[in-house]
Amino acid sequence: MRAIALARLAARDHPVTIITNCRYLPILQEVSAWIDEVRELSPNLQFVPIAWQAQVHEVQREIPEIIHALAPEVFLVDTFPRGIVGELVRTLPTMKQCRRILIHRDIDPNYLTAYNVENFVRKHYNLVISVEKHTPLHHLGTTTSPWLIRDVDELEQSSNELGFVVCVSGKPEEQVLFEKIALSLSKSGEKVTLLSAIKLQVEHPRIYWTLHFPGIEIINKASLVIGSGGYHTVHECKALGKHLISIPMTRAYDRQRKRCRNNGI
Numbered sequence: 252m253r254a255i256a257l258a259r260l261a262a263r264d265h266p267v268t269i270i271t272n273c274r275y276l277p278i279l280q281e282v283s284a285w286i287d288e289v290r291e292l293s294p295n296l297q298f299v300p301i302a303w304q305a306q307v308h309e310v311q312r313e314i315p316e317i318i319h320a321l322a323p324e325v326f327l328v329d330t331f332p333r334g335i336v337g338e339l340v341r342t343l344p345t346m347k348q349c350r351r352i353l354i355h356r357d358i359d360p361n362y363l364t365a366y367n368v369e370n371f372v373r374k375h376y377n378l379v380i381s382v383e384k385h386t387p388l389h390h391l392g393t394t395t396s397p398w399l400i401r402d403v404d405e406l407e408q409s410s411n412e413l414g415f416v417v418c419v420s421g422k423p424e425e426q427v428l429f430e431k432i433a434l435s436l437s438k439s440g441e442k443v444t445l446l447s448a449i450k451l452q453v454e455h456p457r458i459y460w461t462l463h464f465p466g467i468e469i470i471n472k473a474s475l476v477i478g479s480g481g482y483h484t485v486h487e488c489k490a491l492g493k494h495l496i497s498i499p500m501t502r503a504y505d506r507q508r509k510r511c512r513n514n515g516i
Contacts, residue, residue: 252465252483253329253354253382255288256398262295268321269296270314272335274303275448278462285464301335311338318342322349329354330504332372343375354398355381355388356482357513359504363387383482385513397486400465409491411474413459414442418466418478419451421500425479426451428498432477433458444469467491480507485514 258267276298279285289296299317301310315338318326326349333340343351353376363369372379372391379392386394415436419429429445430453436443437457445451445460446469463469467487470476478484480499488495497516499507 252400253398254327256400257327257354258292258296259400262292264295266295267292267297268299268323270299270301270317272301272303272305272310276300278448279464282462282464288464307336310334310336314338315342318346325350325352327352327354328376330356330358332368332376333366337366340371350378351376352378352380353388353392355379355386355392356383357386357506357510359506360387362504383486383510385509397482397490399467399483399487399490401467403490406468406471406491409493410472413444413469413472413474415439415475415477416444416446416469416473418470418476418484419445419447419449420481420484421479423449425500429477436477441474444473446470480511480516481505482510485510485516489514 254269254271258269261267277300301313305313314334326346328334328339328351332353334342353372369388369391372388379388381389381392381394382398384394417429417433417436419426426447426449430451433443433445433453434455437455440457443458445453445458446463446466447460448462450460450462461469466483470487470493471491473493476484476488476493476495478495478497480497482505485495485497495516497507497511499511
């Protein structure tokens with residue numbers, strides 16, 4: 252979503268290609284709102300999907316080949332300076348002809364230390380943009396407000412019409428937890444809206460499932476949000492002034508508990 256937030260601006264004047272391994276991309280591409288969003292940016296926006304279940308050696312081969320074929324003038328890397336599985340270690344030194352920009356959010360400092368990432372970034376990136384405060388490498392560049400796919404003034408007036416909104420994100424196995432939460436919340440008599448790319452198994456007359464893009468439009472109509480401590484869940488709720496009950500999840504790189512603490516959740 253950060254990539255699309257940038258593309259909404261950049262694609263007005265330049266062709267933009269987003270390389271992504273998002274497992275939900277094929278599902279989202281069938282949603283009418285997604286189609287409209289991309290059509291608005293088209294023909295200057297295209298997606299190159301990488302299979303999320305691809306093996307390490309496949310990613311290490313495929314992404315450099317894609318980058319070489321695209322020959323970008325500006326190359327932006329979101330979150331992982333060395334690439335998803337280190338595939339940029341050999342690629343970035345060959346890209347002196349283009350401007351290389353790291354989009355930096357909070358990330359586990361153990362990862363940065365283990366791979367001497369700060370020196371790598373200093374050597375191979377022209378600019379570092381931190382999209383969260385308190386990021387480990389913020390001193391290397393500039394810090395902006397979090398990038399969201401909608402500005403607040405683009406949305407309808409905030410309401411509570413969707414009741415408790417449960418944001419089902421993260422790993423597929425965590426969906427069972429969110430199903431149980433939704434069932435528990437339904438006992439309150441309040442309407443419960445499940446925002447999820449995957450239709451869950453839970454069925455209840457007061458539980459409503461939606462696959463809506465972008466999700467911030469659903470959060471804007473919540474009386475209360477329950478979700479993880481991920482980047483979008485936290486910063487969209489904060490931007491909209493919505494109360495969030497967070498269940499910080501353990502991630503290999505992301506520090507969700509720290510993000511919640513830094514944002515008063």
